[in-house]
Amino acid sequence: MATDIKCPKCGHQFDIEDAVSEEYKKELREQMVAYKKQVTDEAARKEKEQAEQFSRREKELAQQAQAAATEYTKKLQEEKVKLQQTLEENLRKSISADYENQLNLLTQNNKDNEEKLKLARQKELEFLQKEQALKNREAELELSVQRKLQEERTKLSEELRKLEEEKTAAREVEHQLRQKELEKQLEDQKRLIEEMKRKAEQGSMQLQGEIQELALEEMLKAAFPFDMISEVGKGIRGADCIQTVRNQFGQECGRIIYESKRTKHFDKAWIEKLKADMRSTTADVAVIVTQALPEQLSKFGQLEGIWICSFSEVTALSHVLRDGIIRIFNATKSQENRGDKMHLLYDYLTSNEFGEQWKAIREGFLSMKLSIQRERDAMEKLWKAREKQLEKVLLNAAHIKGSIEGIAGSDNIQLNLLDEQDLLEE
Numbered sequence: 001m002a003t004d005i006k007c008p009k010c011g012h013q014f015d016i017e018d019a020v021s022e023e024y025k026k027e028l029r030e031q032m033v034a035y036k037k038q039v040t041d042e043a044a045r046k047e048k049e050q051a052e053q054f055s056r057r058e059k060e061l062a063q064q065a066q067a068a069a070t071e072y073t074k075k076l077q078e079e080k081v082k083l084q085q086t087l088e089e090n091l092r093k094s095i096s097a098d099y100e101n102q103l104n105l106l107t108q109n110n111k112d113n114e115e116k117l118k119l120a121r122q123k124e125l126e127f128l129q130k131e132q133a134l135k136n137r138e139a140e141l142e143l144s145v146q147r148k149l150q151e152e153r154t155k156l157s158e159e160l161r162k163l164e165e166e167k168t169a170a171r172e173v174e175h176q177l178r179q180k181e182l183e184k185q186l187e188d189q190k191r192l193i194e195e196m197k198r199k200a201e202q203g204s205m206q207l208q209g210e211i212q213e214l215a216l217e218e219m220l221k222a223a224f225p226f227d228m229i230s231e232v233g234k235g236i237r238g239a240d241c242i243q244t245v246r247n248q249f250g251q252e253c254g255r256i257i258y259e260s261k262r263t264k265h266f267d268k269a270w271i272e273k274l275k276a277d278m279r280s281t282t283a284d285v286a287v288i289v290t291q292a293l294p295e296q297l298s299k300f301g302q303l304e305g306i307w308i309c310s311f312s313e314v315t316a317l318s319h320v321l322r323d324g325i326i327r328i329f330n331a332t333k334s335q336e337n338r339g340d341k342m343h344l345l346y347d348y349l350t351s352n353e354f355g356e357q358w359k360a361i362r363e364g365f366l367s368m369k370l371s372i373q374r375e376r377d378a379m380e381k382l383w384k385a386r387e388k389q390l391e392k393v394l395l396n397a398a399h400i401k402g403s404i405e406g407i408a409g410s411d412n413i414q415l416n417l418l419d420e421q422d423l424l425e426e
Contacts, residue, residue, distance in 0.1 A: 173311065177212065177215055219315060220318065228243070229241065230243075241257070241258040245325050253325050253329035254284035254328070256322070259288045264291070287307045287321070288306060289314050
């Protein structure tokens with residue numbers, strides 16, 4: 001809240017918070033000292049005038065008493081003495097009362113001046129504290145910006161590292177697939193050389209499919225160690241792999257079934273077959289992991305309610321599908337006892353506790369906003385004053401430079417406050 005100070009001499013009022021420059025503070029101190037000296041001189045002058053007035057009155061009373069003494073007879077001498085004593089007593093009482101009033105007035109004025117000086121010092125201290133708080137806030141803001149920049153750099157570096165790791169993992173997966181394929185081929189060739197010769201093409205396709213199924217199961221187990229990855233045995237109707245999704249509390253949230261295909265052409269019959277498997281296993285989502293994508297998709301996507309992706313995309317897609325299943329499960333759980341929760345929430349929102357807390361938040365926000373606006377106005381006023389002073393300095397410097405160049409002639413005398421490069425930048 002602004003505090004106004006009123007000049008006891010001219011009645012001028014001004015806001016102490018506007019006194020922000022050192023020159024103005026110095027001028028205020030000089031005015032205060034001059035004002036105290038003026039009050040002291042004025043009191044001394046009035047005291048001297050009253051003393052002179054009392055002296056003149058005493059002389060007049062003495063003259064009147066002397067005149068009366070010559071007129072009265074000796075018979076009234078006793079009455080004259082009594083009258084003179086009475087006058088002297090009244091005069092002493094009057095002088096004493098006047099001096100006491102004057103002393104009380106000077107004491108009160110001195111107290112008022114001390115209170116005003118104390119108030120001015122307090123306001124000056126508050127302004128210095130606000131100025132220091134503003135500097136601290138600016139430093140904290142600069143530190144916060146630097147921290148934010150550092151966090152963004154760290155986050156970008158982490159994202160680049162993860163991207164590089166994903167690329168490396170994809171290459172490693174492809175290498176592992178090829179290695180497993182070679183190992184499986186070598187093992188089967190040792191055991192069934194004659195059978196592989198007779199059924200080369202059929203055996204090769206079946207082998208590739210089995211290798212991808214094994215790799216898919218291992219990848220899912222490594223990526224989701226808390227989920228249950230179930231393998232469907234050969235010759236049993238159904239998907240190749242079933243993933244039972246569990247949350248952090250170990251609760252079963254849903255199922256994802258996977259069908260692994262490693263052929264050069266996509267068959268639409270796979271979709272209908274996986275839909276039937278999805279109904280029989282009561283799964284929530286079905287995924288076909290295939291080397292050859294359908295014509296409608298250039299990358300992973302959904303076709304007729306079935307998700308289709310390549311082997312390198314299955315981990316990322318599984319993360320997204322698994323998160324969706326957990327969210328749906330949690331949303332379903334949150335609907336339980338919804339009526340009671342709504343009543344409790346309504347009672348809290350309409351309670352006096354919530355109203356008072358929100359009122360306190362609003363008052364704090366308005367107070368901070370008003371404080372920031374006042375500080376901004378004060379700083380803009382200070383900057384404007386300094387800008388005017390700087391313009392005055394530059395103008396006087398230009399006048400001095402012109403005068404010296406007029407005297408010195410063509411001699412090169414450097415008197416520029418600003419370099420030519422600075423002027424060009426402005």
